[in-house]
Amino acid sequence: xxxxxxxxxxxxxxxxxxxxxxxxxxxxxxxxxxxxxxxxxxxxxxxxxxxxxxxxxxxxxxxxxxxxxxxxxxxxxxxxxxxxxxxxxxxxxxxxxxxxxxxxxxxxxxxxxxxxxxxxxxxxxxxxxxxxxxxxxxxxxxxxxxxxxxxxxxxxxxxxxxxxxxxxxxxxxxxxx
Amino acid sequence: xxxxxxxxxxxxxxxxxxxxxxxxxxxxxxxxxxxxxxxxxxxxxxxxxxxxxxxxxxxxxxxxxxxxxxxxxxxxxxxxxxxxxxxxxxxxxxxxxxxxxxxxxxxxxxxxxxxxxxxxxxxxxxxxxxxxxxxxxxxxxxxxxxxxxxxxxxxxxxxxxxxxxxxxxxxxxxxxxxxxxxxxxxxxxxxxxxxxxxxxxxxxxxxxxxxxxxxxxxxxxxxxxxxxxxxxxxxxxxxxxxxxxxxxxxxxxxxxxxxxxxxxxxxxxxxxxxxxxxxxxxxxxxxxxxxxxxxxxxxxxxxxxxxxxxxxxxxxxxxxxxxxxxxxxxxxxxxxxxxxxxxxxxxxxxxxxxxxxxxxxxxxxxxxxxxxxxxxxxxxxxxxxxxxxxxxxxxxxxxxxxxxxxxxxxxxxxxxx
Numbered sequence: 001x002x003x004x005x006x007x008x009x010x011x012x013x014x015x016x017x018x019x020x021x022x023x024x025x026x027x028x029x030x031x032x033x034x035x036x037x038x039x040x041x042x043x044x045x046x047x048x049x050x051x052x053x054x055x056x057x058x059x060x061x062x063x064x065x066x067x068x069x070x071x072x073x074x075x076x077x078x079x080x081x082x083x084x085x086x087x088x089x090x091x092x093x094x095x096x097x098x099x100x101x102x103x104x105x106x107x108x109x110x111x112x113x114x115x116x117x118x119x120x121x122x123x124x125x126x127x128x129x130x131x132x133x134x135x136x137x138x139x140x141x142x143x144x145x146x147x148x149x150x151x152x153x154x155x156x157x158x159x160x161x162x163x164x165x166x167x168x169x170x171x172x173x174x175x176x177x
Numbered sequence: 178x179x180x181x182x183x184x185x186x187x188x189x190x191x192x193x194x195x196x197x198x199x200x201x202x203x204x205x206x207x208x209x210x211x212x213x214x215x216x217x218x219x220x221x222x223x224x225x226x227x228x229x230x231x232x233x234x235x236x237x238x239x240x241x242x243x244x245x246x247x248x249x250x251x252x253x254x255x256x257x258x259x260x261x262x263x264x265x266x267x268x269x270x271x272x273x274x275x276x277x278x279x280x281x282x283x284x285x286x287x288x289x290x291x292x293x294x295x296x297x298x299x300x301x302x303x304x305x306x307x308x309x310x311x312x313x314x315x316x317x318x319x320x321x322x323x324x325x326x327x328x329x330x331x332x333x334x335x336x337x338x339x340x341x342x343x344x345x346x347x348x349x350x351x352x353x354x355x356x357x358x359x360x361x362x363x364x365x366x367x368x369x370x371x372x373x374x375x376x377x378x379x380x381x382x383x384x385x386x387x388x389x390x391x392x393x394x395x396x397x398x399x400x401x402x403x404x405x406x407x408x409x410x411x412x413x414x415x416x417x418x419x420x421x422x423x424x425x426x427x428x429x430x431x432x433x434x435x436x437x438x439x440x441x442x443x444x445x446x447x448x449x450x451x452x453x454x455x456x457x458x459x460x461x462x463x464x465x466x467x468x469x470x471x472x473x474x475x476x477x478x479x480x481x482x483x484x485x486x487x488x489x490x491x492x493x494x495x496x497x498x499x500x501x502x503x504x505x506x507x508x509x510x511x512x513x514x515x516x517x518x519x520x521x522x523x524x525x526x527x528x529x530x531x532x533x534x535x536x537x538x539x540x541x542x543x544x545x546x547x548x549x550x551x552x553x554x555x556x557x558x559x560x561x562x563x564x565x566x567x568x569x570x571x572x573x574x575x576x577x578x579x580x581x582x583x584x585x586x587x588x589x590x591x592x593x594x
Binding site: 105112113114115116117118120121122124125145146147148149150152153157159 | 340363365366381385406425451454467474497511518539586
């Protein structure tokens with residue numbers, strides 16, 4: 001019992017460290033009006049960078065590694081969550097339920113082919129699919145925000161099928177830990 | 178002469194001081210048959226050599242329209258001109274369009290069809306050359322030229338550091354690119370107002386989608402819409418008073434119309450499918466849009482008064498991003514068949530559909546010229562996104578290679594003068 005608690009505490013500390021490494025919500029400046037152009041002065045990518053696998057100090061698998069998996073891939077023109085991603089999404093749902101102050105942004109993305117605005121709609125469907133899954137697990141909807149970038153932020157700007165597969169994704173970003 | 182100097186374009190240049198970093202230039206990639214031969218003679222120069230080659234600009238304009246073929250000798254139609262320096266930063270430019278016609282028995286006679294004189298500054302020479310091209314094009318074809326119009330598009334620069342997105346406006350031939358907005362977050366879907374003074378677009382600054390309207394001349398901008406979810410695909414009504422847009426605040430993307438004065442929203446579609454990319458009919462009584470209600474994206478028309486919805490496209494598994502030709506008789510769209518994304522045109526009277534592009538497989542975002550002659554679109558060339566143009570009769574195809582970054586999501590301006 002004692003050991004189990006210790007293990008849980010370690011996981012929590014690991015999680016918090018990992019989440020701190022993730023960026024905080026964007027502290028962006030307001031758009032500045034330049035001579036004839038409005039400028040978005042600050043680096044806007046910080047809060048929405050691709051969620052890399054974080055180092056939890058334990059490579060042995062288990063819930064902590066599942067929690068660290070925050071990019072979920074999709075089939076062409078589809079918005080169904082793959083079975084292989086369900087445990088990772090569940091782990092993050094559990095974290096959100098255990099930390100009611102935590103908040104996530106679910107970024108929906110598509111590959112570059114096709115119509116841009118249709119892709120924005122498709123990306124939103126993918127992000128909504130992950131959001132619905134988390135809500136069904138019991139996550140408070142207020143902890144989740146969805147944004148679809150369509151094909152505007154490609155993971156792999158190449159033009160092969162393997163690039164397209166990396167592009168078709170939902171990225172979970174903690175905006176508040 | 179005075180008419181030219183009052184053209185809005187001139188005022189536009191004065192507000193921008195940014196360096197030109199992404200010059201575009203045209204390249205004819207598909208030839209034409211049945212083009213009208215025309216000879217453009219070098220302009221006679223008095224005084225210092227002017228900074229612009231008027232003959233080259235006019236020749237390029239006419240050639241790239243697909244309606245003309247530049248003849249080196251003496252065609253029936255001949256353009257002649259002269260440039261005289263009138264002191265510092267002042268030129269007098271004159272040109273004549275002459276046409277020879279056969280009087281029979283081997284005799285021919287020359288008629289002067291156009292004869293004009295202008296006084297302009299250095300900076301105005303290029304715009305003046307386009308203005309002259311417009312006059313020649315209209316005189317011979319009877320159709321208004323688009324050489325003085327402009328293009329808006331998004332440049333994506335991934336070279337170093339965070340990806341940079343720049344909304345740019347350039348001349349119709351790709352020259353004089355000017356940034357309207359620079360951001361580290363995506364920018365998309367630029368749409369010109371019908372007077373050419375404003376551009377609506379989607380910006381993802383602050384990690385959410387919002388629609389802004391920016392004044393082209395001053396860069397002043399106004400936030401139009403930032404509801405929860407998608408704020409996308411803005412399209413101006415022909416009278417400039419309304420903006421059609423896409424919002425997903427109801428749970429899925431639906432078409433709305435916003436009255437710009439009151440900011441009041443009217444929801445036009447009410448379902449759980451994808452509904453996006455609204456575009457107004459020339460009379461403003463209906464909108465066409467993309468919907469996947471039949472399983473795959475197709476083009477539908479909705480009558481704004483009756484809300485009656487009609488499906489317009491049946492050719493191909495995927496039709497999207499449609500817009501009307503100015504006469505309202507055709508629509509152009511992005512069409513996918515066998516994995517190839519091409520630009521197509523549908524004759525609404527006969528139902529005949531035709532694919533216009535034959536370059537590559539990843540074309541996107543068709544936008545039609547204000548005289549209906551050409552369609553501008555995004556395409557791939559050597560693995561990079563560039564802009565292309567194709568005649569609506571398929572006769573000519575042009576590429577505008579970008580020298581810096583990926584160029585995408587273009588929108589052709591209305592007539593500006």
